[in-house]
Amino acid sequence: MRNDIDIAKLIGDFTRGSVAAAARLITIVEDGGAAAETVMDAVFPLAKGAYRVGFTGPPGAGKSSLVYALARLFRRKGRELGIIAVDPTSPFSGGALLGDRIRMQNLADDPGVFVRSLASRGSLGGISNCTDEVADLLDAFGKNLVFIETVGVGQSELEIAEKAHTVVVILVPESGDGVQAMKAGLMEIGDIFVMNKADHPDAIGAARVLEDTLRIKDIPPGSWMPPVVLASALKGEGIEEIAARIEEHRRHLEGCGLLEAKRRRVLHSRVRDALMDRMERRIWDNSDIRSMIESKMEEVYAGRVSPSRLVRELEEYFTGTLKL
């Protein structure tokens, strides 16, 4: 079955609700290449505009437990849920241990939830390169709410802002000096801040410091003021409030037209990124170009030709001779 890349059949099964087909399409998309593009060509138009919530924060903050608790709550409200859980790929072996399902015990046989674990596969951001596409797939599959849970290290906090409509930043009181230790960037992208492990003695204090810091930010009137919510994922406290804030943020984005604006901006940068990727590959996959570059590099190594001059020469070659 692994060899059977009959994409048309898979897509047919997918539209008829086959979980196995959806899962296989996700794998094809993850692996990239021409097959992935064929899949996305067919699937993208089927997406209905699922709402995407990103979850990020330092490791050990309890993201998985929180995602699980929120998932159960939204399921009770009748939402169809997709969960993308990203874990880091080992830079040494290229393998990955994906453990987010451990915290998702009672969702495993709920047909209304589709959980997919992705390895970051060397993506510098710590989030998978195909997160958008996988979210589109889950959307097209009928999930009207997609959770994206990130690694929590590297730049993934910032990338998540481009993948999700609402970004939930999860912290714990012992995240070391709370606000100071937070990466610059997290403060900017968080739409909702959650102080998890609310029963910790320092929790309320840490939440207050966070609130003060957020208030200092220059937020124009009418804009969204990120709330700080105290929660205990393990005890099930604060979950209702987080869910309510997510809905509130969504209404805010819709009301200001920001939802549509963001959607367009994200699609624009997706096209741009994919285009850059493709152009880059066209150059580097071309062995003639590569050997030409290597031979001309000697001039640069010898110090006779500057890098920028070489690049100008190459550009002329591409446009003139190769008609790239």
Added chain:
Amino acid sequence: MKKKKAAGIDEAKERWERAFAGEPVQEIDFTTVSAEPVEPLYTGDDVAAFDYMRDLGFPGDYPFTRGVYPTMYRGRFWTMRQFSGFGTPRDTNGRYHYLLDHGQTGLSVAFDMPTIMGYDSDHPRAEGEVGRCGVAIDSLRDMEILFDGIDLSKITTSMTINAPASILLAFYLCAGEKKGARFDQMGGTIQNDILKEYIAQKSWIFPPEPSMRLITDILAFCADHVPKWNTISISGYHIREAGSTAVQELAFTLADGFAYVEAGIAAGLDVDVFAPRLSFFFNAHLDFFEEIAKYRAARRIWAKRMREKYGAKDPRSWLCRFHTQTAGCTLTAQQPENNIVRTAFQGLSAVLGGTQSLHTNSMDETLALPSEKAVRIALRTQQLIAHETGVINTIDPLAGSYFVEAKTREMEEQAEAYFRKVDELGGVVKAIEAGFFQREIGRSAYEYQKAVEREKKIVVGVNRFQIEGEKIEIPILKIDPEVEIEQRNAVRKVRADRDNDKAARELARLPEAARGGDNLMKVILDCARCYCTEGEIIDGLKGVFGEYQEPAVF
């Protein structure tokens, strides 16, 4: 130890060191199974700071390094207590009579997974699991059958049960009561060590907080009503089986012990009221001397902490009494007869380490539960140690050995470093939430596996001295699938035959009792007496306490 050195000893040592360096050494890893380096020779230099009264003392006297009792095995052998259970209560009752007839001196109950996890034999989650790795006990009725023909006022029983310990204890006490024994006559142990479940054995039901409450309720109840009962068997066995090193086993077990003491004190109990009934359960693993040092270090550490830190005044509170089991994880499926020898060495180290009670594994346990023949050999192993080797003639024979004393001291210091780490993390429960113990254990387990695969650690019959195309030819115990059907019918019959109004009334008291501060043992005993099942009682508590979710730790 003479402070003044004998003339010429330093020169002689240097001569030996030169001679040693001048000879080829084997291409072997000279480390313990825990990867701790071992010197080729130990001398007085290694125990220079040694002080007999401070570091050893006398048997039965602080700090108990040499043994918890003044007479040790001259007064009484360790209890020969083989862990056993399988199938129906009737099946296990048969095995108990067999073992008692063959000279076993105490009973030890192994329960099946549904019982361990709080499910009745007819629960959907119990399917395929009833009676397979222990005996199925659903109600007081089963407990009565299990001990049919056995006088519970005259024999002690250890029950390996944790999350539902309160219930199985209630069943046991009621079973004895029905046979005319009084609670204050009955002696035994419940493992009841929930902290190590989160860390290693992983048979939990409720989250940590309500679990600790159940434990302190048991401590209080037994102190008043079942004075001979060992209320917690603070365990390192499972931590070791999960892959920890010897020091981790020592440190994590004692850390759990300290946490229980603190919980008992926080619950308003006088430490000298419950501490004398705390006991321990250690592993007897491969490295002979490392294990002996471990047991001696355990006694010394516990005594010091109980007296100095927790202010216990009763000397019985300072005692680290322990049961030992030989290491199941070291047994091989290949050439199973070798397991008899492994078990013998391991059992011997436990005895030289001063254990109060011992279980020796059977040779076929990597393949199945022990057959009669295999468990008889295991029991004989203990009897051979007791009656033929002569090691029991004198107390703590290895005291004064340069190596053993240095190693005992070294392990004590390494354990103390772990205690500091746990304190930094905010205590055992916080450390569990942070995944600290689980990560340490997982790492040790993985490193050991790699060491075996690289042949830095030898496993005879597996990565050395293998037999090509080996055929295993020993009889294996098989559990009849009928057991599950029989047990399911039995529990349904119990529910049908009992006074259901009464049972329902007692069960209805559980949620309120759980929410309030009363001692839960009372209502659990009342439920037990009217044949409420384990699953029913657990469900009553689950509604209030909730269920534990494991963290993602590798």
Added chain:
Amino acid sequence: MARKIRVLIAKPGLDGHDRGAKVVANALRDAGMEVIYTGLHQTPEMIAESAIQEDVDVVGMSILSGAHMTMFPRVMELLKQKGAAYIKIVGGGIVPEEDVGKLEALGVAKVFGPGTDTRNIVDFIEKSCAHTA
């Protein structure tokens, strides 16, 4: 880039001994595979559903509680029902010789007994997945 092999490592039933499962999960990760670990106390339904959603090549189940003759067939049956019979099943734990034969006859690709070198498990999985790479 060679396709990543995806493996689901599951602990079915009530058995809480996860040392072996975690050691194998780590070894497979070190061999470059993507390993989804389900955690403890999985029902056959949970395992089958997870295997399908994660589109794994292999499901590895570790059972030490003696419940293997119930668990393995149930998981395989569920996978078949859901159209995923192509997923290879391997297992480990405490499984007596004669049950190994029965399980392999039912379609379990391999049962790895105690003392198995993890490199053998890696090799076996790589070879099983090679023809579909």
